[in-house]
Amino acid sequence: MFFAVLFMLRSCPSSSNFSVVAYFQGTLHLDIVTSSTVIGYLVGTVLISAALMNFISDAYIKRTTAIFVFGPCVVLGYMLLALQAHFPSLHPETCEIKKELNNCKPAKGWNLILLYMSLLLFAVGEGCMRSCIPSLGGDQFSNDDPKKSQLKRLLVAASGMPFYRMQKPIGSPLTRTLEVLVISSKKRQAIVDVMELQETGRADCIQKSGITQVDETKAITRMLPIFISCLVIYLPFTLLMTLTIQVGSTMDRGVGTIQIPSASLIAIPTAFHVLMQPCYSQILTPLLRTTIGHDCSITPLQRIGAGSVCGTTAACIATLVEVKRMTIVEQHGLTLTGTAVPMSVFWLVIQFFLLSIMDAASFGGLVEFIKSEAPPTMKPIAPAVQSFLAGLAAWSCCAFIQLVNRATRHGDGGRGWLDGTSFNRTRLDHFFLLLAIFELVALINYTFWARRYTRKLQRVRTVGLDEDNSRN
Template sequence: MFMLRSCPSSSNFSVVAYFYGTLHLDIVTSSTVIGYLVGAVLISAALMNFISDAYIKRTTAIFVFGPCVILGYTLLALQAHFPSFHPEICEINKEPNNCEPAKGWNLTMLCLSLLLFAVGEGCMRSCIPSLGGDQFSNDDPKKSQLKSMFLIWLKFANSLGAIIGLAFLVWIENNLGWNIGFMICALIVLVGLLVAASGMPFYRMQKPTGSPLTRILEVLVVSSNKRQAIVDVIELQETGQAECIHKSGATQVDETKAITRMLPIFISCLVIYLPFTLLMTLTIQVGSTMDKGAGIIQIPSASLIAIPTAFHMLMQPCYSRVLTPLLRTTTGHECKISPLQRIGAGSVCGTAAACIATLVEVKRLTVVEQHGLTSTGTGVPISVFWLVIQFFLLSIMDAASFSGLIEFIKSEAPPAMKPIAPAVQSFLAGLAAWSSCAFVQLVNRATRGGDCSRGWLDGANFNRTRLDHFFLLLAAFELVALINYAFWARRYAMKQQRIGTVGLEDDN
């Protein structure tokens, strides 16, 4: 089911081409809609993780909210199929300034379909891995080993589904029609839900046991009544509440303190994540203006993401099965990269991706001027494969920083809080995606100037933008975010070392 979910989900990288070519949305609006969509999916995943832990079973969440994905794709297919649901057909690449954008009811229908998709996609993204993990007992060492094996196969299935979606569904959407592509996506998700439903008699169900977030809120409420930021165990005992929370109070306070200590890391990661969605979206969009030919085959720019995805899928077993044991044998150490180091490495890749994107865009605009293509929106004689390097670096950033934050929470948080690590990461990444919408609009307005001149990203013609300047700004932003993160990460590591030293002295 996870592979079938990943297949159409990965093809959504190309939906920005649908916004541009069929709905005639300009550059800023397309980037903003994608940012809101990505943020809604991630925030929905975080909320569904919380709900499935605290209130309803995961299978109930999957089969109640999962069909929303099918409904969202169906509405998108209807909008793409019927001319009355989208603007009149117009060659936006040839006449980028003469095409009427979608508005009114058409834009409302788009937002409704994307909202339905986000709710269902977020639910399946968070609940399916958790449902699989529930089938294994953590008390049995053999079951724990099987659970680790399951998670490896789950990542493999996710990558395999993404490659299929990027290679085939993106091609179908761009060549056979968006209506056909969206309907195939809906059918694939339907098959996935039916496959999951066939296993219902065999699943090991976990009853909702409550979320640690609820306990943290309880502590914060008590702390606000005492006009303090953090409640200490000793202070709770002094207030006469010790009998009520004698057993659970210490755990609640420990969880709250752990989250409080990690807050600077969380905020730093939010800033690191902000340029990611913009870099990915704008790179896919600018690829539509470049030469997509590979012999007799036309390759959409979004399909290039399949190259780094396949590389990571092949390298993952090599890293865990070959490289790590080899380094352990030769050096005598574990040779594992810490979660904080993985987040930092991902940010370095993000900075490098933005710098390379700037250089490629400078080269592309130079070719545009040489061939006099400023008035047209496509046909730039430069290969789309120039974008592979920045896609590769962005995929490393995705794999390193995003998963690194999850591992950081699991390694540093109390045991009861470890299950919410993916929810916290999804929530921060969702906030970053929504923040990127405000960022791109703010930058575009600030660069217009007082004489009504064009902003860096005004209009729908990429050959008349200053996307190179915007990519350079993103590179500078990511570099500042990396420096800020390095400061807080180093401070957190030193603080944890001091806490560990004090604990050892107390034990002695």
């Protein structure tokens, strides 16, 4: 029962982060910029909550305790959203926002407060689930015998709580890193009674502990330029995904006699993302090993770069598709209406596909990079670091879209590129082109730092050669 509840709580929110934009526009009558901003804050809060929950569950409380405390927040968030959608007093009056442009009253006051409260509860609970459930599953098995772990996985999951391994909090590497930075910044050195330490036999233990802390800090410092570069690379992803889904809701979503709901468009990139992982591990990796001869296929840094290339290409294709869509809008005289554009939504499949590759390559590549380059004690926090950087990027995209929209309010009656509630009057093609340029600059910056980064294996070989030369 516990496993079933965890499965439902974990699987339901995964696609709703982006699809909820249909609720923002259809029920709450929020404009394009506001909807995109709220989505950015929601995605960022989920990811940063996941990083914080990883830190808390490692340092202070058990993962099962975190799940029981914060997991119900997902249900509470959904309940508040359901109540707001059900009771007319909690949302604006019903209005066809696509037919009555700029005449529908948007949500404000207590209605917005209720929305933000429900989304905050949802984000905290989803962040906990995203962080703690995979770690809880990893605690049940050792890495000594992977085949045995696979055979036991179903039995342990079905057995329930009494048979779960409860990992006690052992502290987080981030805490130790902060301790080293604080001591270094204040230029203080701990004064210890050497004689007392020798008598108690704790000198070696303290020395090893200090060396471990310094090694962890050095590792983070070396990887910091890569982290910042990845943060810049991730920034356009949330905007591209959110705006593409919103544009898809204005296009022809018919497949024969079936009409795809606008909230279900997220299923397209989700399906691509699910297929990316097995294709990479089962097809691409063996192919590269056969043709190139590398034991580990492409490196994590190359994966991140390949994802950024896909992101740049996706933004360029999105620009071309939007130019074609706006051409059809002008030909049919739909500029001042919210009528659906007679253009198939499947024109968006290519950019959805490329964004899915970016998601699988860049995000997964950063996790692999941290696990391969960081000390053993820091490897468990690799997903948390990736979530934190992606969350900061999602928050940054909110400021980015607001800044661009305000900066472009000149001419055309003082309208910004994304002002209003209808995409038929926006300059989304210009905004997508700006994102493509931004992603290209981010790729160049990342390439600069990635080429100058010395991998852990190369550093070990260099040290070994230096020792051999000194002996000779």
